[in-house]
Amino acid sequence: MQRNVTTRTKRGGAHVARLVLLLGLVVAALGVATVAGVFWVYGRDKNLPDIQKLGDYRPKQVSVILDANGQRIGELFEERRTFVPYEQIPPIVVDSFIAAEDQHFWTHAGIDYLGMLRAFVANLRSGKTKQGASTITQQVVKTFLLTPERTFRRKIQEVILARRLEASLSKQEIMALYLNQIYFGHNRYGVQEAARFYFGKDVGKLDIGEAAMLGGLPQSPENISPRKNPRRAKERQTYVLNQLALGGKLSREEAQKWIDAPIKIVKQPFTELGSAPEWVDLVRRELVAKRGEADLASLGAVVKTTVDPKVQKLAQTALRHGLWAADKRLKVGGKVRAVGAAGVDAEVARLKKRLPKGGPSAKEFYDAVVTAVGDRELQVDLGGWPATLALPTGPRFQRPADAAPRGKKGADKEPPPDVAARDRFAVGDVVKVVLAARAADGDEAEPEAAEDDDEPAAKAGGEAKHGNRVAFAPGPEGAVVVIDLRTRKVRALVGGFASKIAGFNRATMAKRQPGSSFKPFVFAAAIDRGKATGARIINDAPAVYDLASNAVWKPKNYATGKYEGPILARRALARSINTVAIQLCYDVGPDAVAELAERMGITSPLPHEMSLALGSGEVTPLELTNAIATLGAQGQAAAPRFIESIDGTPEPEAAPREALRPEVAYVVLDMMRSVVQEGTATVARSVGPYVAGKTGTSNDARDTWFVGVTSDYAIGVWIGYDDPREMKGETGGHTAAPVFAELAKGMGIGGKPFQRPANVIDASIDRRTGLLAPPDAPKESFYTEVFVSGTAPTEIAPMPDETTTETVVTGEYED
Secondary structure, three states, X not given: OHHHHHHHHHHHHHHHHHHHHHHHHHHHHHHXXXXXXXXXXXXXXXXXXXXXXXXXXXXXXXXXXXXXXXXXXXXXXXXXXXXXXXXXXXXXHHHHHHHHHOOOOOOOOOOXXXXXXXXXXXXXXXXXXOOOOOOHHHHHHHHHOOOOOXXXXXXXXXXXXXXXXXXXXXXXXXXXXXXXXXXXXXXXXXXXXXXXXXXXXXXXXXOHHHHHHHHHHHHOHHHHOOOOOHHHHHHHHHHHHHHHHHOOOOOHXXXXXXXXXXXXXXXXXXXXOOOOHHHHHHHHHHHHXXXXXXXXXXXXXXXXXXXXXXXXXXXXXXHHHXXXXXXXXXXXXXXXXXXXXXXXXXXXXXXXXXXXXXXXXXXOOEEEEEEEEOOOEEEEEOOOOEEEEXXXXXXXXXXXXXXXXXXXXXXXXXXXXXXOHHHOXXXXXXXXXXXXXXXXXXXXXXXXXXXXXXXXXXXXXXXXXXXXXXXXXXXXXXXXXXXXXXXOEEEEEXXXXXXXXXXXXXXXXXXXXXXXXXXXXXXXXXXXXXXXXXXXXXXXXXXXXXXXXXXEEOXXXXXXXXXXXXXXXXXXXXXXXXXXXXXXXXXXXXHHHHHHHHXXXXXXXXXXXXXXXXXXXXXXHHHHHHHHHHHHOOOEEOOOEOEEEEOOEEOOOOOOEEOOOHHHHHHHHHHHHXXXXXXXXXXXXXXXXXXXXXXXXXHHHOOEEEEEEOOOEEEEEEEEOOOOOOOOOOOHHHHHHHHHHHHHHHHOOOOOXXXXXXXXEEEEEEOOOXXXXXXXXXXXXXXXXXXXXXXXXXXXXXXXXXXXXXXXXXXXXXX
16 A cells, blocks of 8 residues: 555656656747747847948057157047057967956857856846956957947847857957957057057067956956056956966966066156147148048058157257247246336226226236235236236246357346245236236146135235236247258247147248248349349438339338448348348339249248338248248259158159259358348357358337258248237347257257359459459458359459448448
8 A cells, every 4th residue: 555655656756747847848948939039039130230341340540640760759549549460469468368358269159158157147146247248259249339238139139249240250350350449548449559558569579467467458447557556457467367377378387477577567658759749730631631531530540750859859949948038038927017015006097097998808918016925826906907816837937047048148137937926026016917818828828726725815915806817928939940951851840839739830820921031032033133143232221112002112121210321232131121122122023022932932822012022921930941941952942841651651752843043042042141140140150150041020020030041951930929919129130040049059050061053153342332352452341252153243343442431331230
């Protein structure tokens, strides 16, 4: 009886087991069918991304800008990435990413099902998402094809696309997509730019420890970055190295060696990056012109420029010295005058009469009287309009004790600008200010907020209630251009005291009146047409000209308005005599002068009128320098060059064209040497015996210029306010020429003679008459002049004691 019961129990249990098994199989079949159905439905979705586009991978890349020495000075990018083929990535780098992210990458078909199960169990136990199970293939799908949303639908799509991707591309192709696309922190994408940023080397030169560190970064780039969190970076690197050892890619001893070694990152991967911001915009314009705006983000070009880093740095320094010196003379950032504490009320009343009723305008400079002084700011009054003036801390106001360029006297006896306000200013001082918002272009005039808002106000005599803030009026700005005469390669281009990428580049964008620096074109036109030589005597005297507009023009010489009477053309150019230049322009016609200047390289429209002789047109420093370079290039004109090569392919050189006969160019150049040796630019005489140049000062000293030429280079310097206003007392010879002198001496140029073409002759010329000197004339009575063949005088001058005093040229000349 007992045995029958036991038998029936066993039979019942077996029956139940079969039913449970059957039910399980049914449930499993339904589950599989459901999953299959889900995958079938989502797989037929017409909106599912097409993986075929990954076969034509064109990522956003950084275009690298190099100087002439191959150093990186700039970048153009939407994403900093440089694509590198799989074949150029060392195996240890690939192994490191697999060890960190997907240990079964080479064997799975896009999905790691066991990994997914392990992650599910681990997350279930912890009660939160602790592990992920995405393969590298899935990560590629998420990065390239899907949105970052976390939904069931998107996860199913990810699995479908991962399997399709594995069927469409090889493992190596998938890995190349991954390594070139992923983010590594600090705005760097792809393993190549990551290697350069963290270690200053290409990915192909990474060692094992560096490869392991990069392999661990994609998990959380910003948190694991060795620049932000060295401890976390080391922990993650150690994990990767241990995984490499477990996977047989490294011995345990080798892994331990790198675990014990510190992570060594470079402080600054590209030491010259940002050293020439003007060139970034120049290259961008060139690339857009050649390749188009649409392709710029993915271009990934390597552009080698013509900039010589040594010359660029010399130009930047020389310009800063020149601007600091101008600031000192113009009292920028300091007191312009003083009325004393007793005169404050009277000064406020006087200023009130000049101040607009609505308060100061953002576009104007104003005098303000100091009413209280603190350590870091002043309380000032613009005329019933009180304001706070914070002491600036930008580089423009941190000029050294001697701000003048080298070789210039004038050490600053005043306290340096970075000392406390109470040591520099007193109640009753008058300063030049502008609304703080006006100082947007450059940090040199931007007031900085105090660390403790209450402290300066209390020290200045009570907390300010007005809320008005002003800044010191900005100083003048400047530009420098250096061009190689033979190649027309631009070796340096500086667009301001503190240039910024995409900022206002004065060297290429500022159109200003060249003033007397335009006169070489006038003299060249006259000599070319046989209307003048260096020995022509021209009367420097008042004259009246009837203009085409029926107006009457009575020009005068710069500043003093004095006239010197008969004067040699060479001396007139050296001393920048206006009336002589105007007479020559009249002789050949302004049309001829304008046309010649345009042939030589001026690209801006010029006025075809008599005022052109005095530089009434507007030009950029780049075009003026390039046009004057035509004289040094024996009359051969060419466009300036900025790019040496793109992706290793040299940029073609534009064929030069003759704008002026070589002999005429040489004669004008030789006459311009007198500007330096005895004229308005004697400050540049110390550069060397073979320096030609021309100063320029526009009306009311709004612009000051010097363009100099040596046997190898043309160098142009411009200094002036951005919104052209008077720089009282400044001239081309006093303001711009010292910048040239410092730069040229730093370059070591000026000692080599100009190449002399054929059809140029010398003749001994009597200084008083411009005729041939008599054979027995005293040495001091004549000089050697150069002429285009056939233009030298043939008449012999009388001996000096036979001439009258009316033929003597004496006196001082002004620019």
